[in-house]
Amino acid sequence: MIKNYFFIALLFLGANLNAQTTLTQSENPNLVDDSGNACWNPGGLNPNTYNDNSFYRAYNLSDFSITGSFQITSVQFGQGSADTGKEITLKIHTANTDDLTNAVLTEQASTTHICNASNNLQVVSVPLSVSIPSNSTIVFEVFAPDSGTNTGELFFIGTNSAGQNDDSYISFSECAGWTDPTIVSDQYVMNVLGDEVLGIDDFKAFKLSITPNPTKDIININLDNSNTINHMNLYNITGRLIYRSVKSNSIDLSQLNSGVYLLEINTEKGKTTRKVIKN
Structure with missing residues (x-):
């Protein structure tokens, strides 16, 4: 896949001038118009129950022209469809490659979020703070756990068809048994927001x-x-x-x-x- 990377600088003009970077693989990171696939049980012995699902996106900082460390302040995910009260876990990892089918993930931070069905087909923002070293590959994971025999605990990641610049990945232990991240055709809306932390150089070229x-x-x-x-x-x-x-x-x-x-x-x-x- 040809990768055309973007970082979105949001400038707020006023007494102060603030800049924040959005890492995204979506051509339109603010649009959610459909739900991605997931491993769940729509019928049978325990209908409308949900299995473990993890949804992933990867971002190589150098591809976004970020040379310093990166201070993550929040994450965003598209909520395609979710039941009110469904608890999910949002995780930030670093990886040795942005090809997640062969990557080794190292968790850096996580937080939980309680879904509300009123946010279906919307982009949801959740605060999450962690500093990522320069030259890293960041992996954002949305983990939706198994509901057991409970119903009313469904979650489907939000997608759009506007185009993407790198692959989306899913893993689950049931269904097809994709226990490692596997590329899917769904185009997940998953963004990481933060700021590049500047370094101080010597600048000896002139006085x-x-x-x-x-x-x-x-x-x-x-x-x-x-x-x-x-x-x-x-x-x-x-x-x-x-x-x-x-x-x-x-x-x-x-x-x-x-x-x-x-x-x-x-x-x-x-x-x-x-x-x-x-x-």
Whole structure:
């Protein structure tokens, strides 16, 4: 499959400027218009009972041009159809490959969610916080457990037919006995939201200083005469963009809270990220 990767930067303009990245394999990550298949019992001895099902998507950070670590803040899944009260578990893994048929998964974090049928054919967002190292492959799993002999505990992942950029996977212990993730034709809507955490490089190619640092208000960026600033991005310590400056050698921090910030400086000769302290 040809992979055309996207990351969606959602910019909220106001007193602060925040940027968040959505990792998705869906051409339309906000549309749910159908339900995927699952292992369940529609009839027979225990009709309308449900077996273990896990639904997966994989995201290689480098494919999304993310070079730093990635701070996950929430996950999203399409709810095709679910009974109210059905409890599912949302898991984040890292993997040694994005081909999940041969991958080794290492769980990093999980949380539970109680479904509500009112969310059928909608994208559901659930907070989940974990930091993922750079150069990782992230795997998002939605696990819906066996209901035993209970009825009214069904869950079917949400899908759409708008197109996808990589495969969807399912595993279950019953039915076909797909105990390892197996590629399916269903196009799952499963997204991972978070922020790239910036690193601080040495930037020895040319002279640069920031004064005063620490500061209570204005900082000045001093370059040698052969270099000029194109723009600067100011991030908080988690890597969230809070301010952008264009063609200026100074920034006023007086309205910001005290703390440590990361200043990405983009110049004619390259870019660097430096630590700035606001008193």
